[in-house]
Amino acid sequence: MDLINHKGTATMGVNIDALKCIGCMACEMACGYHRDDGFAFLSACIVLYRGREKKNYFGVILKEEERLVVARPEGVEVKIIGASGDEDTSGEKKDEDASAKPMLLREPCDLCEEMKYGPMCVKVCPVDAITLES
Amino acid sequence: MEYLSSERILIVDLEAGEVSEYDLDEDLVAEKIGGAGITKALYEQYQEDEPIVLGAGLLTGTLYPASSLAVITARSPVTGKVCHAPVTYHAGIELKYAGFDYAVIKGRSDKPVYLWIHDGVADISDASELWGKNLWQTTDALRRTLGDDLIQVLAVGPAGEGGSDIAQVGVNYWSSGDRFGFGKLFGQKNLKGIALRGMGLLEIADPEAFVDAAFEVLSSIKNGASVGKKGVEDICAALGEGDVKDWLAPLVHRYSACYNTPYPSHTFVFLDADPKKRTDPGTDEPGFRVTDVEALLGFKKLGLSAEAACRLMKACAKQGVDAAAVAELSGKAGKTDAAAIEASLSSLTGTVFLPGRGIFSPWSPQQPLFGDFSISGDKGEWWERRMAVAYVFGIHPIFAVMAPELTEENLLEMSRIGTELELDREVLDIVVGDLLS
Numbered sequence: 001m002d003l004i005n006h007k008g009t010a011t012m013g014v015n016i017d018a019l020k021c022i023g024c025m026a027c028e029m030a031c032g033y034h035r036d037d038g039f040a041f042l043s044a045c046i047v048l049y050r051g052r053e054k055k056n057y058f059g060v061i062l063k064e065e066e067r068l069v070v071a072r073p074e075g076v077e078v079k080i081i082g083a084s085g086d087e088d089t090s091g092e093k094k095d096e097d098a099s100a101k102p103m104l105l106r107e108p109c110d111l112c113e114e115m116k117y118g119p120m121c122v123k124v125c126p127v128d129a130i131t132l133e134s
Numbered sequence: 135m136e137y138l139s140s141e142r143i144l145i146v147d148l149e150a151g152e153v154s155e156y157d158l159d160e161d162l163v164a165e166k167i168g169g170a171g172i173t174k175a176l177y178e179q180y181q182e183d184e185p186i187v188l189g190a191g192l193l194t195g196t197l198y199p200a201s202s203l204a205v206i207t208a209r210s211p212v213t214g215k216v217c218h219a220p221v222t223y224h225a226g227i228e229l230k231y232a233g234f235d236y237a238v239i240k241g242r243s244d245k246p247v248y249l250w251i252h253d254g255v256a257d258i259s260d261a262s263e264l265w266g267k268n269l270w271q272t273t274d275a276l277r278r279t280l281g282d283d284l285i286q287v288l289a290v291g292p293a294g295e296g297g298s299d300i301a302q303v304g305v306n307y308w309s310s311g312d313r314f315g316f317g318k319l320f321g322q323k324n325l326k327g328i329a330l331r332g333m334g335l336l337e338i339a340d341p342e343a344f345v346d347a348a349f350e351v352l353s354s355i356k357n358g359a360s361v362g363k364k365g366v367e368d369i370c371a372a373l374g375e376g377d378v379k380d381w382l383a384p385l386v387h388r389y390s391a392c393y394n395t396p397y398p399s400h401t402f403v404f405l406d407a408d409p410k411k412r413t414d415p416g417t418d419e420p421g422f423r424v425t426d427v428e429a430l431l432g433f434k435k436l437g438l439s440a441e442a443a444c445r446l447m448k449a450c451a452k453q454g455v456d457a458a459a460v461a462e463l464s465g466k467a468g469k470t471d472a473a474a475i476e477a478s479l480s481s482l483t484g485t486v487f488l489p490g491r492g493i494f495s496p497w498s499p500q501q502p503l504f505g506d507f508s509i510s511g512d513k514g515e516w517w518e519r520r521m522a523v524a525y526v527f528g529i530h531p532i533f534a535v536m537a538p539e540l541t542e543e544n545l546l547e548m549s550r551i552g553t554e555l556e557l558d559r560e561v562l563d564i565v566v567g568d569l570l571s
């Protein structure tokens with residue numbers, strides 16, 4: 001597991017600055033729309049994790065082809081999907097599985113290749129916390 | 135009603151312990167649009183049963199900016215008027231995604247119950263274990279029992295159970311814009327709370343045109359007057375209370391927004407952890423989400439420190455008491471000591487100020503905040519119309535007074551694109567007129 005500065009270039013496509021994020025979920029909805037042509041969250045591959053609400057601890061998780069990018073306020077963590085040593089033994093639910101559908105069951109990011117706006121999450125973020133890596 | 139909708143209305147009969155449902159008729163939407171337009175119509179239809187009606191706006195839960203609002207419509211047990219309380223955060227969208235656009239909760243249960251509305255199903259469940267718990271304990275218990283940390287909870291604390299006039303329906307752990315004593319109404323019905331969760335899908339009549347138009351509005355907002363501003367502090371500054379920023383600054387942790395709302399209207403303060411810390415604070419309850427500008431300013435004017443004010447707001451939220459009412463009533467009683475105020479939460483009574491007709495929540499400031507709305511005429515009239523429109527379409531009521539970009543014409547246009555219904559100004563004027571009658 002690598003820990004990279006929150007403004008670091010951990011991702012191949014989109015970069016997420018979790019410190020800028022205001023937790024609005026617009027990216028999650030925009031990604032869901034890209035998948036389902038309707039308004040729904042179920043298929044989004046970018047998700048606001050918000051299971052630690054009392055602590056105000058939130059960030060954004062992105063599922064890519066072979067890895068999960070977890071953008072936390074303190075930095076970006078990249079997990080290689082399927083790598084060993086990643087099992088959670090604490091008994092607590094992991095952020096990425098706090099939603100109804102585990103991240104690993106979702107389609108990976110395709111950078112919205114068929115959308116005229118390009119990456120929908122980048123387009124919709126009101127505070128530009130998501131940017132496209134050039 | 136095929137579009138932007140879950141297509142269904144839920145009827146909960148607490149007396150009989152039964153639930154039923156029926157289709158949301160397109161004609162009702164064509165006539166009343168949605169949100170408060172329809173919750174009020176449903177209220178009137180079932181008024182003999184003193185219902186609590188929960189509903190989503192027509193655009194709630196979409197990609198339209200600030201479409202985060204749901205509404206609770208009921209007769210205030212305090213003022214006797216039919217009022218509309220806002221439900222925001224990430225909870226406002228959850229009813230629709232849980233499978234219902236509207237829920238009518240009628241009658242009274244003879245024992246404590248809660249509603250669990252999820253994935254198109256609604257259960258009335260025993261709440262004897264929850265009765266007596268504060269709002270934080272209730273939310274934790276429901277999430278644990280039902281097995282999902284993202285369940286959204288509308289619930290009452292001991293204040294609502296005990297019949298306090300200033301009891302509030304809280305949202306998850308936080309205070310809400312319920313200034314109408316709906317918490318007392320929940321208590322009278324033996325309804326501890328409503329848990330919501332769903333993963334539905336809303337169809338759109340013309341998806342591409344809807345998203346094009348939504349992005350166009352978002353672009354204009356991103357060039358608008360609210361850009362770069364955040365939290366309760368900048369709202370206070372716009373209200374002429376610029377010193378709130380320095381007063382609160384040492385406690386500020388981070389800002390957050392309601393669903394798809396471009397302005398982060400919540401300032402999270404840390405009271406029992408280092409606000410500068412970016413990692414998980416470790417401690418379970420480090421602070422409080424401050425959204426209620428009226429309550430914050432009220433406590434500040436009593437001379438409290440920022441920390442004392444925030445701790446009091448947290449105590450109010452746990453008890454399910456309207457903090458703005460506490461500030462106002464404490465002020466009137468000459469109480470300025472935080473500990474004394476906290477000790478009196480369960481016994482405070484009295485009437486509090488509600489602007490205009492007293493049917494919309496002063497949780498939303500009664501004036502434009504940053505944007506120029508070019509108001510001609512009475513500001514109070516402007517505010518009530520703006521609220522009526524926001525509550526019909528499902529627009530965040532605080533953002534509604536910040537963003538002139540969200541015009542009535544645009545909201546109607548989006549509704550037409552999204553639903554294919556002929557919704558025009560004439561319909562809107564009738565709906566607003568009815569709400570303000």
Ligand code: SF4
Pocket residue numbers: 014030031034045046062108109110111112118119120121122
């Ligand atoms: S680029 Fe597209 S597919 Fe990838 S996360 Fe963003 S919205 Fe989803």
Ligand code: SF4
Pocket residue numbers: 020021022023024025026027028048060124125126127128129130
């Ligand atoms: S759209 Fe931007 S601000 Fe909103 S949750 Fe996603 S990253 Fe955060």
